[in-house]
Amino acid sequence: MRRGVELLREQKVPMFDGLLKFALAEAEAWADNSETALAILDEALATSERTGHRTFNAELHRVRGEMLLKRDSANPAPAEDALQTAIAVAKQQGARSFELRAALRLAKLYQSTARPAEAHAVLAPALEGFLPTPEMPEIAEARALLAALAETEQE
C-alpha cells in the first residue's frame, strides 16, 4: 500500500488522497499501529483543508473517532468529538450514507457507555428514509440497534 502511495506521489497525483489515506489508516490500525493511523488521518485532514478536497472529510473524521476509541477505550470523549464532527460534516454535505456510518458508530459508543437515550437520538434521524438493502449493510445494523435501544428505553 505504501508503495502505491509512493507511486502516486512520484506521479504528483493527489487524487483520492482522502479515501486512500483512510484506507491506509485502517490498514495500519489492523496491524495495531494506532499512532501511525492517527497521524495519517491528521495529515489527510490537513491536506483537505489546504486543497479544499472535502469529498471524504466525514469519513476521515469517523475513522479518526474509531481509532481514538481503539487507542483509549477508557476515555471515549475525543472519539465522541470526532464522530460528532463526522456527522456535522456529512450533514452539511448532504452525505447521508457517511452520516449514517458515523451515527451508527457513535450510537454504539453511547450504548456501550450506558447512554441509550443519546444513542437513540443520534441514530434515529440519521436512519430516517433509509430502507434495508444488501448493498448497504449498515442500514440493517442501524435498524437492529435502534430496535434494541427502543426496548431498553421501554424497560
Added chain:
Amino acid sequence: MAGDFTGAQANLVEALRIYDSERDRETRFRFGVDFRVTATAYLALTNWHLGEVVGVRELIEEAVAGAVESAHVLTQANTHHNQALFEILRGDAEAVRRIADTLVELSQGHGVALYLAFGSVYSSWARARLGDHATGVRDLRQALAQYTDQGNKLFSPFYQGLLAELEAEEHDPGGALARIDEALALGRQTGERWTDAFLHRIRGDILLKADPENPARAEEAYRAAIAVAREQGARSFGLQPALKLAKLYQSTGCPVEAHDALVPALEGFSPTPEMPEIAEAQALLATLEETDRVRAQAAQRRHMTHLRVAYGNALIAARGFGAAETTEAFAKARESAYGEEDAPELLAADFGLWVSGCVRGELPSMRTRAAAFLRDVEARPDSPEAGVAHRTCGLTHWFAGEYVEARNHLQRALALFQPGRDDDLAFRFGHDVGVSATLWLAFTLWPLGDAECAVSLVGRAQARIADLAHIATHAFGRINAAIFELMRGDHARAAQNAVELARLTREHDLPFWRAFAVFIEGLARAKRRARRRAREHAPRRRTSARTEGSDV
C-alpha cells in the same frame, strides 16, 4: 488589496461558507463590522475584478440589505463605501452621488471620520463626472488631502488615479502623469497593488490624449496594464486597456494586432449592462474579423491549435495527465483557440487543462477550467461535448464534497449521453464519456444515501465497458469500480477490480493507473493477513503484530 483576487475570492467564499447565522449571531461585530455583510460586499468587488460581473449587483444588494438589517452604523458605512466603489468601477456617477450622500449623512450623524472622508471623495468625484467638473476636481483634491492628513493610505492609489483622470481632462497631462507615478509608487511602498492595472490604463489614456501622433508610450502603458491584470487575474481591469489598445491598433492600420489584443481579454465575458465595455469589445472584434488579414491569421491559428491538442494527447500517454509538459501543451492550444467558440480543439484543450488540474488536485484551477468549459459549450447546450462539460463540473463539485451540485451536473451529463453517437468521444476526452458519467454519478449517489441506484449504475457502466475496445476506458472502469467498493467498505470486491487493473496496466503499459492497483492489492492483502492473524493468534495478537512487522 494586494491584488491576489483569486486568493481573495477563495477566502471570502470560505468565510461565507463557514458563517453560521445562529452560532455567529453574537460574535459578528467582534471585529468592528458584521463580517458576513462585509465578506459579501468584498466578494462582490472581487468577483467584479475577476470578470465574474454577472451576479455582482445581487451580492452588493444582499450586503446592503444585510447592513440595513444589522442596524450597525460601521457595517452600514462600510457597505455603502464598497457599494460606491462598485459604482465607480462601473462608471455610474449618478449612483455614486446618491450613495455618497447617504454615506456622508450617516457618517456626519454618528461622527465617523473615516467614512466621512470616503463619502467626501465619492461625492466630489460624482460632482465632477456629472458636469460640475472644476468644482468637483477642486473638492476631490481637498477631500483627498484631508483623507491623507488623517494618516490614511489605504485606497489612496485608487483615489489618486480617479483624480489624475479628471485632471488630464483639464488639460494638465503633466500633473496627471506625475500623480499616476506617485500612486504607483505608493502602491509599491504599501503593497496595495489591486489598482496597478487601473493606474497603467489611465496612464495610457493620458499619454494618448496628450500626443496622439506618437502612440508608442501609450501602447507601452496599455501593455503594462494588461500584463499586470493578467498576472493578478483581474479580468475586468484587463479588458479595459485591451479595448483601448485594440482601438489604437485599429486606428493605425493593424487589425491583426488589435484582434490579438482583444480576443484573450474578452474571453469568457458575456454582454451585460453592468459592464458596457463587453458589448463594445464584441462589436469591435466582429469588425476586425471581417478583415482579410485577420481571416488569414485565424486559419493559421486553427492549424496550430490542432497540432497542439494532438501533442497534448500524445503527452498524456507518454508523461501522464499531471505532467507539466501536458499542461503546457493544452494551455498553448487553449491560447491559440481563443475566439473559436465551441471548436473541437478548444473543447479538447478545456478538458486537457481541467484534467491536468484534477490529477494534481488543484481545486481552484478545476473550478476555473470547468466553468470555462461549460461557457464554451453554451451555444450548444445539448451537444455531446456539453455532457463532458457537465461531467467536469460535476466531478469538480464532487472533489469539493458538494454532492448535491455534483449530482445535478452528472445527471445532466448522463442524460446528454447517447451510445453510438458519442462512442468516438473516448478518443478526444480520455475515455468513454458514458462510462465516466455513469460511474461518477454512482460515486455521488452512494454518499447521498441512494446505495441501490449507485450499485446499479456501476453495473451499467461495467456492462458498457464489456462492449468497448478502448483500453483506457477499461482501466478507468476498473480503477473506479475498485475505488467505489473501497468507499462502500467491500475490500474483497475492490481487490478483484485491482487485480484486473494490474493486469491491464502490465499488458498495456499504463503507469498512471498502476499505482492505484498496487495500493488496493496491498490493502486487500493487509486485510487478509489481519483477519488470519486475528483468527490464529487472538490471545497473542499484540505480540504477533510487533514481531511479524507491518503488512501495510
